[in-house]
Amino acid sequence: MLSRRFKILTRPFPLPIKAHYTETLRFPKCALPTLSRPSSQHKYNSRSSKWPGRNAWESFKILFKSSPILMPTALILMVISSGILLWSNKYYSDYIIGAFVKFPEPVAKQLRKALYYTNIELTPSLAIKYYKEALRLAEEHGLDRFSDETIGIKVQIALLFEKCQKYHKAIEVLEAIRNDNLKWLDVVGFKEGWLGKRNKVLQKTVQISVKLGDLYGNQFVLEPELAEERVTWAVEQTLNEQERRERAGIVEDEGPWFDEEQIGAQFETLAHMHEEKNRHYLSAPLFLQALNLSPPKSCHTVILMNNLSTSLAQQLPPSNFPEGPTTREALISNAIAWAEKAVSLANKIQPPERNEECDTGCAVATHNMGEFSEMRGDYKGAENHYKQAAYLAKKIGFKEGLKNSEMALKRIKAIGTT
Template sequence: MSISAVASLRPVRGQCLRHATTGLLSVQVKSPAATVHLRAVVALRPEQKRHQSTSQTPQDKDSAPGKPQITFRQFAGRALGVSLRNLVVALSPRGIRQSYRESPGVTTLNVLLLLFTFVFSAVAIRAYINTFYNSQFSRYPEPVANTLRRAIYYTNIKPDPELALRYYKKAMEQCAEVGLDPFSDEVLGIRIQVAFWLEKINSHKAAIDVLESVLGDCRKWIDVMEQSVKDGKVDNEGRYVGDAQKAAAVEAASDGKTSKADNAATPAEPSETLWHKRERLLSKAISTSVKLGELYADEHVLNPDKSHTHLVWAVETSLKEFRRRKIEGPKPGEEKWLSPEELGGSMESLGRDYERRSQFQLAIPLFFQALRLCESPCHRAVIMNNLAAAFAQQPLYAAGTMEPSEGLKELLDASMPTTRKECLEAGLNWAQNAYVHAKDVTGDDRTPECDEACAVALCNWGDVAAMLGKTELAKKKYEQCIEMSNTMQFPEGVKQAQQGLARLMSGSLVKA
């Protein structure tokens, strides 16, 4: 006979999700003859109590409040903050010492790289500010300045002729919109900058057209102003006679456009006088004319007649203005006239033009005047070399031929050597002076121009010595020029000296 029993204990139905304190005990006793079921409600011990489940049902998840979402800006800010804090800790003396103890080599390399990064960043930021936020841009209204920054970017940083020209044109349009005087230094400066940029990209014809328009506008305004003075329309204060309306009308007739900036001028900020404006535009016209003379003489243009015309006009006008001021005295608003460097530069350019025309007797006095006005030690040596070359090429000159223009006769009235030998000896002396002068320049005044002047002087010295029949001296100077030019990587000096040495060996030089 066998008997089996099964017992079970479970919480009372309906109490599963709450704290259950009682349970239902079921006992089943089973035998072949009968089956007995026993049930009783009993109290649960603490370890048998069932608590509420912590798992969530789908309904609970839907009803639970969502977690706050973080934006990308917040994430980036927190990440940057953590990175900066870590960087500060790592760069603190304690952090560096600890890192150096753990890995000296890597720490030293990291510090050096960090210092290099700081220095490079400082240099880059300074270059950026000097390029795009210097005093040149601060003179313009902000819209014009921003456009010019883009133009300069596509001119120097990322060259793109089409975009650069577009922004230059836009800047000119904006200048007209904001009412800038078309004859102000700011507006004329943009036009001249465009011309230099066109020359830089080898568009010489377009550069000449721009400069010719600048020169023509300046000369036209000057002519109108001077005619107004003759007609008595300008008072002793350098302003137009009559009321403001008449003055504006006359100004519009000469300028072609009345400046809003002038109309807005107040007594606290008086506009410039007509004489001051004439002085400014005349100086701009002279410098533009000199530049045109150099462009017309360039190998890409080769128009010597126009080059000569512009250079002669620049020098004659400069001297004429000096004479007017000496006789009449300065007018209201006029300041110091051309600086010695500016006047000497125009004379030197005209002297080189006469030299290209083989009119050395006209070039030499101009070089003398330029030398007297030059203040740069290295460039003085260059002018001395020009004198040496001009004297060496000076042929016997018959008086009365190739006379200079009327405005230059007084300037070019200088005594010249009367024989070919005297010319060569003068050339030899000037070559020696150029070499000694360029060699003696030291300190901050010395520039690469001095080194090149030394090499050119040695070559000129050799040329003139060979013409005088001093073969050994000529050979020595040619060899010194070749050695010096190779040292300073001046290929043009090497080429000229080698050609002179070849002529010397072949006996093809013409002696005095």
């Protein structure tokens, strides 16, 4: 019924370059004629090394007049060629060499091939072959199974399966990584000297769990219970670890934990899962937690405020809910307040911070205020909000928003005629 948030390694294999050499050609010296008097039209100034009668700019103008199309085209091609040359050098340095600097060369070689057949010429069978060969060579060269590099190769295999829409295979790979990581974490615990590595492995396990939640919730998998279980685990682990660090204080070599924006994203993911099951009494607190961790003057904060308002308006908490019953009128009043805050914030944010989320968020929040007014029986106020939302949606080219607002206006007019 209500609108919610509207969602939001290419490394070619290097080819060998062969140098070609040619012999230097020598031309015979020619005797120059001796002139008794230099021509008045072709005087050469030995000090400035320029023709005094025609400078470079004049020569350029003459060439431009004689070839008004060819000259600009040649200049444009020269600029483009120079840009491509500079970009190619940077690309090769940063992505072809720099991205694999932590791998032994035999492993890096196989990874370049695998990524080529993943991102350039998609051939899953060859990509998998080279990923597996890279893992085998990584083990031979003594790379740690739980290092960022080794786990990264395995994750790339899962992403390849997802790219090929083999979601169950991707889940299988990620679940295997997650289970191995959990076993390692149980064995290592908080042993001295392992805190830094424990931090990295735990972070990766949390991220993999969130990704599993996304895959389980995919329309081609449809395992909502498992999706919720994985994301809930990720959120709980994140909060438990954050609380432990706050109690213990800063520990040397432990490394940083997730920042506030990353933690907020986990809250938001879990909130949407509860929202899809109409458990708005659970999604609202999670949206509020995500909102508290979001930058106060960002367009995504507008989206979170709007999501919170819709969850509040749709709440029907069970009778045994610990916080006790809340009146419907109080919930709608809170929903309107948050929607108004979303619109106010969206109007205050200016470029370059302003982006599409501000525009769509403002239109959606305005539409939702119309729905909240309609819930109260204030059809005149609802109509005004819907008209404003339709205007905003049309102005920014937001077709879905325009369609929803126009349908709402028809509904209001139908109510008025009855």
